[in-house]
Amino acid sequence: MKARYFMILLTVIFVVQTILPSAASAAAPKVDAASAMLVDVTTGQVLFAKQEDSMLQPASITKLMTAFLTREAIEAGELSWKQEIIPSDAALALTRKPGLARIPLLNKPYTVKELYDAALIRSANEAAVTLGEAVSGSEEAFVKEMNRRADELGMTQTTFANASGLDSESAGLPGDNLTSAKDLMKLAIAYLTTYPEVLDVTKRAYVDVDGIRFDATNRMLADRDLAYPGMLGFKTGTTNEAGYCFVGVSTRDGRTVLSIVLGATSDDGRYAATKALHDYAYTDFVMTPILRTGEVIPKTATVSQGETEQVAIRTTNDFEVLVEKGKPVPEPEYDLLDLKAPIKPDTQAGMVTIDSSEHVRYLEGETPPKMTLVTAESIDTASFLTRMTRAFLDFLDQIRLALGKISLVEQVEML
Numbered sequence: 001m002k003a004r005y006f007m008i009l010l011t012v013i014f015v016v017q018t019i020l021p022s023a024a025s026a027a028a029p030k031v032d033a034a035s036a037m038l039v040d041v042t043t044g045q046v047l048f049a050k051q052e053d054s055m056l057q058p059a060s061i062t063k064l065m066t067a068f069l070t071r072e073a074i075e076a077g078e079l080s081w082k083q084e085i086i087p088s089d090a091a092l093a094l095t096r097k098p099g100l101a102r103i104p105l106l107n108k109p110y111t112v113k114e115l116y117d118a119a120l121i122r123s124a125n126e127a128a129v130t131l132g133e134a135v136s137g138s139e140e141a142f143v144k145e146m147n148r149r150a151d152e153l154g155m156t157q158t159t160f161a162n163a164s165g166l167d168s169e170s171a172g173l174p175g176d177n178l179t180s181a182k183d184l185m186k187l188a189i190a191y192l193t194t195y196p197e198v199l200d201v202t203k204r205a206y207v208d209v210d211g212i213r214f215d216a217t218n219r220m221l222a223d224r225d226l227a228y229p230g231m232l233g234f235k236t237g238t239t240n241e242a243g244y245c246f247v248g249v250s251t252r253d254g255r256t257v258l259s260i261v262l263g264a265t266s267d268d269g270r271y272a273a274t275k276a277l278h279d280y281a282y283t284d285f286v287m288t289p290i291l292r293t294g295e296v297i298p299k300t301a302t303v304s305q306g307e308t309e310q311v312a313i314r315t316t317n318d319f320e321v322l323v324e325k326g327k328p329v330p331e332p333e334y335d336l337l338d339l340k341a342p343i344k345p346d347t348q349a350g351m352v353t354i355d356s357s358e359h360v361r362y363l364e365g366e367t368p369p370k371m372t373l374v375t376a377e378s379i380d381t382a383s384f385l386t387r388m389t390r391a392f393l394d395f396l397d398q399i400r401l402a403l404g405k406i407s408l409v410e411q412v413e414m415l
Contacts, residue, residue: 029276034243034263037181038277040285041192041249041256044366045322047281052182055157056262059237059245060123060217061184062165062177065146067120068191070112070131071198072149079134081116084109090139090172091129100125100170103209114209120198121207122214123236125164132163139163139173153190154365155183167241176241181260185363188234188247188258199249202233219271220248226271228278234258236270244270250278257281284325290332290354291319296376299334301349306341306379313349314376321369327359336373343379348372 031050038048073079087105095101102124110127112134118127132142139162146160161168161175168176191198205221206213217236219226230250237245244264250257259277264270291297293315300310313336323329336350350373356362 029273029280031261031273031276032264032269033261033273035181035260036262036273036277037185037260038281039185039189039258039363040281040322041189041258042254043322043369044363046361046363047257047285047322047324048277049181052185053157053180054262055178055180057167057176057239057242058165058179058184058262059177059239059242060125060165061179061235061237061245061247062160062163063119063123063128063237064184064187064191064235064247065149065160066128066131066142066163067116067198068187068195069135069142069145069149070116071191071195073135074112079112081111081113083112083134085112085115085130085134086110087126087130088133091126091133093172094126094129094164097170100166103127103207103214105130106210110209117201117204117207118209118214120201120233120235121204121216122209123217125166128164129162143173150183150187153183153186155179155186158183165237165239165242167239170239181262182364184247184260184262185258186365188249188260189363192234192249192256192258199232199234202235202249203231218246219267220274226268226275228275238267246270246274248274248278252282255282255287285322286325287320288323288329289318289320290329291315291352291371293318297332297334297352297373299336301336301339301375303339303341303343303379305381306339306343307382308379311339311343311349311379312376313373315352316372316374319352319354319369319371321354321360324359330354330357330360334373339375339379341379341381343375345375345378347375349375 028048035051035054035056037052039046086109095104102122103118105126115127115131118124119131129139132139136142136145142163143160150158158179161177162171162173164171165177168174205216205223220228220231230252232249234247234249244267246261248259257278259274261270261273264273296312296314301313303309303311332352333355334352351370352373353368353370354360355368362368
């Protein structure tokens with residue numbers, strides 16, 4: 001009978017473990033690509049990384065730098081959206097090369113806005129080269145500007161060779177574009193935080209040029225065959241040498257997630273990897289409260305010349321961090337000020353932060369979140385007698401400390 005009950009118990013345990021969700025965190029997604037990186041833009045936390053420092057060819061993701069510099073030139077007043085540019089012979093030559101023509105530009109004026117949209121939505125090589133020439137006078141001069149800007153952004157693993165992302169033979173310029181997922185993340189973050197309206201362009205499923213409609217290269221946009229909820233772009237890239245690449249941005253529930261996939265082996269593969277990464281971000285990471293608004297923290301700040309020598313400290317806002325399911329909630333770090341009485345409630349008393357740890361990692365250069373702490377009570381100035389008594393006791397403590405450092409023989413000799 002006991003053996004029967006024991007077998008029933010084992011069966012129940014097996015069923016429960018099989019059916020009920022595990023409390024432990026799910027395994028990180030399998031990403032079939034040479035390199036990948038996943039960041040929550042809202043918090044600056046790195047959620048996934050695979051060979052993030054590997055130097056690889058980015059193909060047409062190069063056009064993010066081209067478009068970024070174009071946008072900066074417009075902001076500086078060096079170009080305008082309505083300014084018209086006639087493509088050069090070099091740019092027009094790309095429209096005659098099989099497999100390279102994304103939009104068959106004509107020997108006629110196009111506005112900077114038309115070229116900008118075509119480069120980002122359709123990944124038009126002709127448009128990217130024309131934009132580079134418009135910004136710097138020639139593609140060669142523009143490449144120097146691309147590399148200068150990359151240095152400013154801290155993209156230490158990046159070298160640009162042309163404005164389009166084509167290989168050297170197709171681009172007609174020496175060298176190939178090389179970068180890493182980590183560096184591309186720096187560029188993408190800079191672009192999104194400085195000019196977030198770029199997503200109004202990259203979320204579009206098509207672009208019209210010369211009365212012809214061209215589909216976006218991104219298949220994860222709304223109404224496309226691999227549509228992903230909340231997908232807003234950002235840029236695709238493909239060459240034989242680079243493989244299939246994709247920088248993807250999506251938003252959901254007030255969060256913005258950014259992924260880099262480099263060197264996937266197929267078109268479907270880069271989107272499958274991106275979907276797995278974004279699902280992982282939204283499903284397996286939870287915005288977890290560390291402290292609540294008005295909560296008194298477990299540490300007190302030191303107060304000099306007060307009726308009491310310690311003061312309670314409280315928070316000013318909710319303090320949250322993304323935590324993977326099943327992983328421990330990180331401990332906050334407190335940096336409290338030394339205060340002097342009198343003190344009123346809500347006097348600034350320090351900061352709280354969540355530093356990088358085994359389970360919380362921030363993007364390089366990203367400042368961990370901080371929140372101001374304030375006093376939770378008032379402390380009046382101590383009476384003269386109280387202050388004199390404390391000073392005398394402090395003096396005695398210093399004497400004891402000094403004597404403690406002197407040998408017994410030396411103390412006897414002093415007497």
